[in-house]
Amino acid sequence: MKTSKAKLVLLCVFLCVTLQQPAAAQKPPAGLIKNLSVIDKHFSGDRALATVALLQNYWRHAGNRDFNLGMAAIAAALRAGGYSESDSRFKLLVRDTLLAHGRAWQPDFAELRLLAPNDTVLHSLAxxxxxxxPNSHATPPQGMRAELVDLDSLEVAPGSLRGKVAYTRRPPHEVFGEAALTGEAAGLISSYLPDFNRPVEHPASISMDAIPYVDSLVVFAFKISYASGVLLDSLLRHGPVLVQAKVQAQFSAKVVREVTAEITGSQKPEEMIAVIAHLDEPGANDNASGCATLLEMALALRQALAAGELPAPARTLTLKWVEEIATVLRWQRSEPAAFAQVIAALVLDMAGEDITQTGGSFLVERAPDPAAIWTRPPDQHTEWGSSEVEAADLQGTYLNDLFIAACEGRGRLARNGWQVHSNPFEGGSDHVPFLQHGVPAVLAWHFTDVFYRTSGDDIDKVSPQEMANVGVSAAATALFLAQGTEADAIAVVRLLLNRAVQRLENETRNSLAALGKPGADPAEEEKILRAWQRWYEEAFVSVRxxxxxxxxxxLTAKIAQAQRQLQRLTESKVNAIRRGRK
Incomplete structure (x- = not known):
């Protein structure tokens, strides 16, 4: 049916007035608000912080002793909180997987001492x-003394570094072949820190890096702070430098423990809502805070549901503590039929940062949408950087806007000034394998963090309030997804339409601004608007x-109505672009 220009103008006015509310005025669906309010009563940020403190006792490398002890501590807390291997409603599952070709690395002691010209300990593992x-080998018990040589100023010949320790300002994994394989250095010392760690401002920070494992090679590698690097640079300019390295570390078979807390669905228990946090990485924020937040979510959900304060989930809630990315991939490969029943996934990674100290922001990393290809204001990528996304990778989903709305709703209910931001898809965490297998997934995280993967990532940078904000939002969303009523679905359609209108208004402004600049491609601007139209049309369908x-x-009628309104609005915006380029 054709629509006259006059009717089109009236429709656009109606949509802009009635649908394009400010973000702060857009309330989440009523069921989601109730979940937020009730779960908040049971979620303890202080208890989550105590869990972070416990997990910080362990150097968590996937499959090593400390990783599995951390998993055991999480399982013990779940048992104490009412989960059990024998409980069919609140079920605890602990699984150990031996990886035949894997290798676990466990450090126990390390010390780097400067012997000459000064005698001082530069750094220690403690x-x-x-x-x-990671993958550093042990030294003899008494340690190893060696001359320190400046790798960055040398032409390395085969065997030329034998018996010496090579110093570099580059990442150790990048120079490993040159220094260890070719030069046969006994060890490496690197002062490298990425720019976003702001080494000059934080001269004591030491950034994490790993070296490759080579069966036939016994070698160690240390990372040192910017301040220690300045010291070594100065000493090397004035004469010989002697260091002593002591390392106690061991390699063993890789047995990866995973812990799962399940709240069994009452109507469709085979369908799952997954919430994931990885335990590997030794930092407090990365990712003890994500694991502690997930644990507190599990405890709060059990308390609220057991007390009858919230309706039982119709689908199963599956909360998993895992090895990053690898566990989800193993799950998909080993149980493809069960994995195919995952309706949606929420991932918690670096969930608890105190942003006043780290400089980061709370972010929802969205499942791929057109902003992952055409990144325009207010969207921007973090310093993690973008991933290559093609138009064929885009699949509209309700999950992005629903979880953002939950977080915004949490901020309003808590009245604590929580700032919620989002970023286009970048990858790098447990949401990726879900997305690769067609499961909608979002990431709750913080970035850019000046202490990311450094020695500064300690418990003093973790906020119990931030863990409560993230955890209550994620728990409320997961339960909402597991409840899945028709009224909820219709409310989500309304939410999506509001967000779609906002997005089209914003992208139209971007396109008109672009067309005012030399070399702009009008066809490209239309292509971007059409991409957003298609994405939201698919998002409406995903609500089914x-x-x-x-x-x-x-519900079918509401979806069709929303799609028609979106199509008409898109046509008006495309016409505005066409007029704007003349």
Whole structure:
């Protein structure tokens, strides 16, 4: 049916007035608000912080002793909180997987001492976990004394570094072949820190890095701070430098423990909402805070549900503590039929930062949408950087806007000034394998963090309030997804339409601004608006999977109505662009 220009103008006015509310005025669905309010009563940020403190006792490398002890501590807390291997409703599962070709690395002691011209300890493992690179081998018990040579100023010949320790300002994994394989150095010392760690401002920070494992090679590698690097640079300019390295570390078979807390669905227990946090990485924020937040979510959900304060989930809530990315991939490969029943996934990674200290922001990393290809204000990528995304990778989903709305709703209810931001898809965490297998997934994280993967990532940079903000939002969203009523689904359609209108208004402004600049491509601007139209049309359709029952006539009509309104609005915006380019 054709629409006259006059009717089109009236429709656009109606949509702009009635649908394009400011973000702060857009309330989440009523069921989601109730979940937020009730779960908040049971979530303890202080208890989560105590869990972070406990996990910080362990150097968590996937499959090593400390990793599995951390998993055991999480399982013990779940048992104490009412989960059990024998409970069919609140079920605890602990699984150990032996990886035949894997290798676990466990550090126990490390010390780097400067012997000459001064005698002083530069760094120790007890002082800074990040100072010893994973895959470092043990030294003799008495340590190893060696001359320190400046690798960056040398032409390395085969065997030319034998019996020496090579110093570099580059990442150790980048120079490993040159120094250890070719030069046969006994060890490496690197002062490298990425620019976003702001080494001059934080001269004591030591950034984490790893070296490759080579069966036939016994070698160690240390990371040192910017301040220690300045010292070594100065000493090397004035004469010989002698160091002593002591390392106690061992390699063993890789047995990866994973812990799962399940709240069994009452109607469709085979369908799952997954919430994931990885335990590997030794930092407090990365990712003890994500694991502690997930643990507190599990405890709060059990308390609220057992007390009857919230309706039982119709789908199963599956909360997993894992090895980053690898566990989810193993899950998909070993249980493809069960994995295919995952409706959506929420991932917690670096969930608890005190942003007043780290300089980061709370972010929801969205499942791929057109901003991952055409990144325009207010969207921007973090210093993590973008991933290559093609138009074929885009699949509209309700999950992005729903979780953002939950976080915004949490901020309003808590009245604590929580700032919620989002970023286009970048990758790098446990949401990636879900997305690769067609499961909608979002990441709750913080970045850019000046202490990311450094010795500064300690418990003093973790905020119990931030863990409560993230955890309550994620728990409320997961339960909402597991409840899946038709009323909830219709409310999500309304939410999506509001957000779609906002997005089209914003992208139209971007396009008109672009067309005012030399060399702008009008066809490209239309292409971007059409991409957002298609993405949101698909997002509306995705709401059918949120509802437990097959889409009713009422839900189907609401989806079709929203799609028509979006199509008409898009046409008006495309016409505005065409007029703007003349």
């Amino acid at each position: 002082q800074a976990k990040m100072m010893l690179c 999977k949120l509802a437990l029952a097959p889409a009713s006539a009422g």
